[in-house]
Amino acid sequence: MKKGILLFLTMILITGLLSACGTSNAKNAANKKVLVMATSADYPPFEYVDTAKSDKIIGFDVDLANALGEKLGYKINVKDMDFSGLIQSLKTGQADLVLAGMTPTSDRKKNVDFSDVYYTAQHMIITKKDSNINKLEDLKGKTVGVQLGSIQEDKAKEINKTIPINIEDRNRIPDLIEELKTGRFDAIIIENTVAKGYFDKEKDLKGFTISDNPEEAGSAIAFPKNSPLTAKFNKALEEMKKDGEMEKLVVKWFGGKQ
Numbered sequence: 001m002k003k004g005i006l007l008f009l010t011m012i013l014i015t016g017l018l019s020a021c022g023t024s025n026a027k028n029a030a031n032k033k034v035l036v037m038a039t040s041a042d043y044p045p046f047e048y049v050d051t052a053k054s055d056k057i058i059g060f061d062v063d064l065a066n067a068l069g070e071k072l073g074y075k076i077n078v079k080d081m082d083f084s085g086l087i088q089s090l091k092t093g094q095a096d097l098v099l100a101g102m103t104p105t106s107d108r109k110k111n112v113d114f115s116d117v118y119y120t121a122q123h124m125i126i127t128k129k130d131s132n133i134n135k136l137e138d139l140k141g142k143t144v145g146v147q148l149g150s151i152q153e154d155k156a157k158e159i160n161k162t163i164p165i166n167i168e169d170r171n172r173i174p175d176l177i178e179e180l181k182t183g184r185f186d187a188i189i190i191e192n193t194v195a196k197g198y199f200d201k202e203k204d205l206k207g208f209t210i211s212d213n214p215e216e217a218g219s220a221i222a223f224p225k226n227s228p229l230t231a232k233f234n235k236a237l238e239e240m241k242k243d244g245e246m247e248k249l250v251v252k253w254f255g256g257k258q
């Protein structure tokens with residue numbers, strides 16, 4: 001009995017000591033350790049709403065954030081916004097982290113910090129099956145849709161330097177697909193990982209990849225500059241890769257290995 005009380009008191013003491021070290025710990029404890037994750041839920045299987053089933057945001061990134069949060073003792077609240085507003089949400093403190101299939105580009109690194117890459121992807125040109133666009137050069141004079149603020153938009157601008165195209169920006173990926181189907185766009189540029197899901201549903205679409213370096217379009221978690229979370233999440237990511245949890249998530253959402 002006495003031993004029990006002693007143990008209990010020791011635990012309280014240790015807990016007290018732990019929360020006293022570092023202001024960030026104390027702050028998180030006060031906030032009940034909730035982290036706001038901003039995302040753009042237009043990106044199956046990374047983050048999307050399966051409207052037939054519920055209005056909840058689900059996907060690989062949501063599961064990943066929850067699993068990492070679980071390891072580190074945080075609850076994750078998901079907040080939806082347009083992709084082009086995500087970096088700003090970190091800068092203004094509206095969000096603590098961003099998981100949105102976001103690529104750690106050097107441009108973005110000027111404003112935010114990134115974790116290690118957790119999934120790689122490539123750029124893909126998607127067209128209708130009956131189009132005669134089969135290689136980059138065939139895009140000449142065509143209208144190409146991309147997501148506003150994405151690296152696919154940068155890619156389109158780069159292509160435009162050698163192969164003149166008309167670039168159209170949209171905020172949400174489903175809008176790109178829709179306008180491709182109605183013929184307003186001749187082609188769109190999205191990631192192969194996301195295109196795969198659309199090919200399963202949309203039988204009249206085809207595509208080809210154009211980047212040779214998969215890292216070029218891979219995904220990482222973004223944090224505010226100098227956030228102490230970056231190192232913590234990297235450690236937890238590493239653990240998930242080692243203990244097979246990451247592999248399980250990849251199989252669940254992408255249906256197989258990279």
Ligand code: ARG
Nearest residue numbers: 040043100101102103150151
């Ligand atoms: N990986 C690309 C980028 O960082 C596209 C990501 C789009 N993500 C989204 N949730 N819509 O620009």
